[in-house]
Amino acid sequence: MVPSAISILRRIIALSRESSLPSLSSSSTTTHLFRSLKTLTSKPSQYEDNSFHGENQAVASKDDYFAAIHHISNIVRRDFYMERTLNKIQVNVTSELVYRVLRSCGKSGVEAFRFFNWARNQPRYDPTSIEYEELIRILGRTRHWETMWKVAEQMKKQELALTPDTFSLIIESYGKHGLxxxxxxxxxxxxxFNCPQTTEVYNSLLYALCEVKNFEGAYALIRRMVRTGGVPDKRTYAILVNGWCSAGKLKEAQEFLEEMSRKGFNPPVRGRDLLIEGLLNAGYLESAKGLVRKMTKEGFLPDIATFNSLLQAICNSGEVDFCINLLHDVCRLGLCPDTNTYKIMIPAVSKVGRMDEAFRLLHCSIEEGHKPFPSLYGPIIKALCRLGQFDDAYSFFSDMKARGHPPNRPVYTMLIKMCGRGGRFVEAANYLVEMTEVGLPPRLQNFDMVTDGLKNCGNHDLAKRIEQLEISLRGI
Structure with missing residues (x-):
């Protein structure tokens, strides 16, 4: 029987690690393994299960498919004799395969172009506009503009249309380099190229102008956009406001928003929210905090997305107490926190040991109908362990499971690690066993830490049982 796709891929990866280049063309066995990749490079939707269709036909799962894409991408990026190696693999080239490999090689312009040219010469493959545009994006990002335009002209000859999205990326790629x-x-x-100048395209040129601080030209472009029937969207306002704020021109940003409002072009979000986001993006945290303070004193509330961005920036700066007070103030004014608010605040307050506030926030989120997923309660468990409150951490962990909120692998791994740091190796062993019972195989490092810790504590019997569990799981 032909070996399964997973075993084939493992053998390929093992062989690849023995060589500095992934060509691996020296062995007939390796060539045979490469040829087996043909079964892994069809669309993953064809493989919804891992059963065998016939005695000699291995069916790859989605994981196998994407692992094969990753392997081919490594060849494209690293192998000097790329084309020769790809020919030996005998890959079934499809539009989806080419697109995914190009996406994986987004920082390798020359190599991506070579791969695309190789793929075009394969039988039964005709590139679509999707692959062409992805290649154009890569060449633009990597500053291979001459080659980029050659590819665009090839598209034009084949009567494949370039979309406004691609032109936007090209314009921005020039703008990022001051061109x-x-x-x-x-x-x-x-x-x-018969491509319309959409709002998205105008925004990209606006971005390029703001990158070189040409605000007069940027405002003239917006006037042209309005004159030709275009409608500014949120990004139009955000780009110019961010540009002015980054240049320290807060007054100009405010005047621009007021003028556009007088002309009837109100931004899709409130002007003050744009100003806050602009100040945050420009690194003016204190100015952003001052603007929010002024808003709340006047009884105005920021947009929840803007407020979350502000909370994240302030928490990153270490001013957690300010965030707690600010959250209380806006909640009194009627702002309703969303899941992202709690995802920002609970880890932040837990990290600084404000456990009462962490539990209060978690209970508030539950009362508001948010499900306490592991990334919300995991930081609380970690903080309790750091404070040496292991019994409270175990009790809280059990309570979450009893309420129907099962932990994931990162939470188990974190808890085992914290138990090890606190010398609680018996509890760590129990959680290792519990992980396996719920179908979450522990990491090798977890087994090593627990068995070594148990042996050092003199608990050799339990250490031996944990070693046997590892052997049974890994089949070694």
Missing amino acids: IDQSVEVFNRMKN
Whole structure:
């Protein structure tokens, strides 16, 4: 019987690790294994289970498929003799395969271009606009602009349309490197490709202008956009406001928002929220905090997404107490926290040992209908262990499971690690066993830590049982 797809892939990976390059062309056995990849490079939707269709046909799972994509991508990025190695693999080239490999090689412009040219020469494969556009994006990001335009001209000859999204990326790729003249040229060349100048495209040129601090040109572009019938969206306002804020021109940003409002073009979000986000993006945290303080004193509330961005920035700066007080103030004014609010605040207050506040926030989230998933209560367990309150941590962990909120692998792993650091190796062993019972195989490092700890404590019988459990799980 042909070995399963998983065993084939493991053998390939093992062989790959023995060589500095993934060509592995020196062995007939390796060549045979590469050829087996043909079964792994069809669309994953064809393989919904791991059963055998016939005695000699191995069916790959989605994991096998994406592992094969990863392996091919490594060949593209690292193998000097890429084309020769790919020919030996005999891959079934499809549009989806080419697209996914290109996506994986987003930082390797030359190599991605070589792979695309190799794929075009394979039988029964005709590139679609999706693969062409992905390659254009890669070449733009990696500053291979001459090659990028050659690919665009190839698309044009094959009557494949370039979308506004691709032109936007090209314009921004020039803008990020300060090449504003080239950005404007691309904007003007769009009509040669029969591509409309959408709001998205205007936003990209606006971004390029703001990158070089050409705010006069940026505002002139917005006026042209309005004059030609375009409608500014949230990103239009955000780009210009962010640009002004990053240049320290808060007054100009406020005047721009007021002027657009007078002309009837109100932003999709409130102007003050844009200003807060602009200040945060520019690194003016104190100014953003001051603006929110002023808003709350006047009885105004920020948008919840803007408020969460502010909380994250303040927590990252270590001012957790300020965040707690600010959250209390806005809640009194009627702001309803969402799941992201709690995902920011609970880990932050737990990390600084504010356990009463952490439990209060968790209970508030439950009362508001949010399910306490592991990333919410995991930080509380970790903080309790750090404080040496292991019994409270175990009790809280059991309570979460009893309420129907099962932990995931990271929470178990964290708890085992914290038990080990606290010398609680028996409890760590119990959680190792519990993990296996619920179908979450522990990491090898967890087994090593627990068995070594038990032996050092003189508990050799339990250490031996844990070793036997590891052997039974790994089949060694």
